[in-house]
Amino acid sequence: MRRRLTLNRGQRSLLVVCLVAIVIHLIPLLLPRNEPEQQLAIARAMSTVSQRVPFLRPLKDDSKATPAELREAATLLLDGAPDDAHTLALEAERRNPQEVETQLLLARICDVERMSRCVSTALSRAESLAPADARPDVLRAELLEKDGDVTGAAAAMERAHGKAPEDPLIGLRYVRLLSEARRGEEALAVLRKLEGRVPHARLLVEQGRVHSREGHDAEAVKLFRAAVAEDPKLGVGYFELGLAWHRLGRPDRAEEALRQADRLDRTDPKALAALCAIQLKERRIDDARLTRMDLERRFSGQPELIRQSCSIP
Structure with a gap:
């Protein structure tokens, strides 16, 4: 009798849980569908635009x-x-x-x-x-850069930076565009004004990137090494260091830095993809095959990136 009572209580508890679950799932269906907020909520849950x-x-x-x-x-x-x-x-x-x-x-x-x-x-x-909002200029710069007009993008970002000189994200984007437009000295001057608003290790990385684009990889390596010494968890610092070592003809150090970048961020395939590209360029086909296997195992959802960076002959 006691056993049957226990079983009945368990069945009742299970029934209550099931009823609660059903009610929760029915609530969205019972809400008025002509409400914009409801329509948006339903659309957010859809996985495709056609739905x-x-x-x-x-x-x-x-x-x-x-x-x-x-x-x-x-x-x-x-x-x-x-x-x-x-x-x-x-x-x-x-x-x-x-x-x-x-x-x-x-x-x-x-x-x-x-x-x-x-x-x-x-x-x-x-x-x-x-007129004082920087966002239109930022978007104009983004669209111009996408179309390949780096000079125009830098000019638009200059206006954005003038409207929001305290915004570090705008400042860093301006620096990158100045550097890509081969205006390295101006880029470094903007970086100096960002001191105190951007972590120092990140500033060192950005300075190193400017020097890399100018072809000064030896100076860039010094800056990247200083950055990762200051912040050993700065994956982007190790990534840039690996690329700079490669350009300087030091494949052993390049691989060491890229693998450390990969260890620091296991969700980003960029470091492994760069490593595979370097191995292929150096005709280290067996090493490249192993790297590709690692890429395919961990980033199977990005076949195009793997194909472009790690296409084994």
Whole structure:
């Protein structure tokens, strides 16, 4: 009798748990589906853009959808359904023409659609709406760099840096573009002004990168070594050190630094990919095969990266 009572209690507990689980899963279905927030919640849970479209497209005609909700909906559709994203963004603009965020989103959408005049118009509107806001210049720099115009990107980032000189992320991006535009002395001057706002070890890495782009790898190695000595967990420091050692013709030290970079960040395939490329360049085919096996085992979801960096002959 006692055993049967215990069993019944266990069955009742299990039944309660099952009922609670069912209720939790039914709640989203019972909520009103015409609510923009609900539509967005459902769309976020979808894994593909084609699945999201039926839930988000109707928001254009929903008077309760805010411009922010319309922008989020457009962002969720940007990669795969740019036409629908554009329609939603234009509706957000119609409901509130004064929001810079909408113009920035329109510029991104127009870039995906390869509508250069539309990109320029949206960025110009964003700049006129908020003349002191650095974001339009940052986005302009990003799009120009993507199109291969490093000089134009550096000029746009110079304007962004002038509007937000205290922002270390903008400062570092400006430094990189100056360096890529072969304006190394200016890049180093900007880095000096970032002291105190960026960790010193990271500043050393950025200084080393500038010297590397100028072809001064011996000086770059000194800076990278100083960076990892100051912060032994700075994976990017070991990565750059490995590349610099390779350019200086020291494959043993290059491999040691790249493997340490890989140990510090096991989620990033960059160090192993660089190592494999170096091994192939040095005709160390057997070593490259082992490195490729490691890449395939740990980063099977990135076959294109493996193919490009570690294609065994």
